[in-house]
Amino acid sequence: MADQRGDDDLTQSTDSSRRILAVVTTGGFTHAGEYCAAVLAERGHVVEFATNAGQEDWAKYCPTIQTVHSFGSGPSDEEMEAHYRRMILWNPASGLSAIMESKYLFDSYWTDTYLHLKDIVSDTNTRPDFIIADFFADAAVKDMMVEFGVPIAIMYPQMPSLMAPVSYVPGQPGFQIDSNLTSEHASILSRIKNEMVVFWALPSILKWLQWTKAMRMKVDVMHKSPSDPKPDYLVLVNSFFGLEVPKDLPPSIVPCGPILADSYMELDEKHAEFLSRHKRVLYVALGTHIILQGTDVTKILDGLIRALDEQHIDGVIWAVGSSPRKDFPHAQSFTRAGQCPRTLGGMLDQADPDFMFPLFAPQRAILEHKSTVLFLTHGGGSSANEALYHGVPVLTLGFFFDQLSNSARLRNAGVGLSLDKLNYTSSEICVSIAIIVGDLDSRFAQDVKRMKGIARIASKRKYLAADMIEQSVIDEEYRVLNNKEMHPRYLQTADMRMSTWRARNWDLWLLTFGTGLVVAASTSYIGRMIYATLRARIALFKH
Template structure:
């Protein structure tokens, strides 16, 4: 009987083990669906997502793309995208132009500055939330369209709502360490909104104090923004607040690398995986190809997709570059400036600086000077990779920063808003750039900065550019780590859920996130120690006095 019982137990165990193996095999064989979501910021915000998705597609994932109307073109070149989901109407061009013009007026956070443009910008970028939330909810409710995992740009708050409401695992891609998260004692002020300095290491007391106090100065506008956001969410029946803790509760991928990003302690679910760049990129074509071949020291100028500098700012840049050409510091300028940016210019006005009286701004843009090439689009990575390119004048967008460091080109920076301001400081601290204030710089400031970086009398700009290039190229392999982490989080999510109920916490989430703050910080333990110390401080002298009195009583008796 005992032998029969043991045999039955072994058979049952074997059957159970076989069933587990079959379940694992089924999960592995099942085509997993990845939904890529990007709604704002242009193609540069979507490309890192597609590069990671490309790796996952090669591993068996089905990839679909959700975006706003007319933005499906962001997936051009990524033929593995099998389906498109339209989350809402496209932003009208005149509304987009007005929004980005307001963003260009953004001032760096300051004690006495107007913080309204900062929060107006956030509101503008979040304007599509109701439509995106509604459309994503419909996708999640339908078993046929529901994804197994969502990989999203950091701007899309509705993806956080999908995680909260439907339990779908997500990863958010940030262009820098997340703003107002992961505080560190050696990083002054609000993380991502520092003023002038990135760390306290070489900061003065006043710089550290300003960074701490600027948050207080922004409180009135922050409260207005939060009030409007609550109303917007309530209009869709959502009363739940977005996560606002010091640590994220989802996988957070950072498209930068330490060396450019400030080294800091991060939890396991926050990982620097940048620069996330394509292995291949478009080659030089005419007219840029002939221009590059015929000029030996080229400055490349590009201010991104959405920076719309006012006429006065562009004139100062033109005047400064004219002086650079006159000095012979460089012999060629390639300037990528798209149609909406050209609209901000007075094309009939005389060109500035050394061009004054010789041609109009419009004539200059149309090829008056053979040493200046203005194009609507330039294959940026091909220009930066060319040995004749010696400097990049940039707004410090995430893609431009990653591409400049990957190709080893030093910069002069004119940052405008959001992460651009922090990126300018990162490049400065890395020793590969000089930064100018977009509101106060003069033509002479620009020509002098360009001259200093190109002439590079100490060799520090070239040396640091090569140093950052070496780090960047090694770090660029981490996009495969990003794909690994997504698969890891997905596997953990699949196996810790039973009937859609989580049986244990996410494996990359640190325990303090799930604990009361006083327990996570051991305040109760310290309070006990303090109480014991206080009791000891009273009890020991009391016992000493008691014994002293007793001895005297015995002696007198």
């Protein structure tokens, strides 16, 4: 048997004790930090965390993080509240121009992120061997790759826009204006509308590009940020095919979700007691930052009360934080069948034994409980993954970006129904609950089991993502010799280094077409010559 000790030594010498920097900035806490801590730290890597000032406590979710780097402050509470209110009211059919204010808000923090990362990377005592970042920090992290050669991975909650485009997916993920995720059953009008979303936004996009260029020039960054449709860096997608639309991907884009912790918070006494008393519980969680208008709260509660009165469900747990509940119409009165009216304020204080309004809920434990029969969710990436993993049907009320996409994906996967945030009614909520929970033909139960099985197997791909990160570290270390690149990055496809003519074989097609023309012309010429000669001989013979 061949001696394999050399290969083992290489693996040990290149994979152990790497410094991995997880960067999460203005976008909010994602699974990137938890993922790095749980998987990469187990393999002997030193995981560090970088984030905006005031967000350092996010590291507490990742006990294996050893160092926390603080950047400048991120958006203020007022700016974030204005952003979420703007996004809740956004109609995708109106295009992107209406939400560019939020784009400018988040991108304005590039300078601070870039300068802090540059300080970390340029110092040999703190320079990481690899950087994994939330997609909100992608521009600054890609600059570190270009300027310092640090291998990187960007974590996305869904398939990123403008990457790996395919002709049979109209529009861009997160910006599709209807539920047609592919062209398979979409009308021509629907396909045109989806494709035109970005086109109509070109004036706003061009203005933003000029603004971005000026911002980068102020700190002497002259190179362009890499934006190839097939990147040469890792793109880790915290989702999976089954939820995502299957499509052809380059080797650098890796669906590695659902990334979930191996353990989760157990039920506390209050939630356990409520779930033990009720056997058909609807769990509601519409996101930490979703600030519902009073009319929306009223419509949702009316729909839930109708569903309770008609006995489609027998209990509701609605997790809503202190900030969103400020806009709840506390004085609004609601009446259950055969009961006295109660104000929403009283219901929030647990006046109704069939309603529970916790500030925080152990979501995964609730979804895992046998009494939970339906999840009313905004369709955010984590909630979608957890619903599928724990096998709970959903009724989605998405508000923007991946929430809208996930709403359509979950419905297309057969695990629930969705509501249009601009047009839903109380009656529609009640009817949707009745259809899903009643499940007369068992189609929801069947698809929930199907997707649960796929999600649980797919969740193991977080280890593949860790393998890809370690491979990228090795590749970056050994593809350069004496400061000279000996090989391109191993995940980059060759067409990204070629001209379009060569990559798409246009030169061969032109050569083939040209050769065909020459052959056709030559054949025609020879044919005419032969014909003329034969005619001349026939004429001579007649004379």
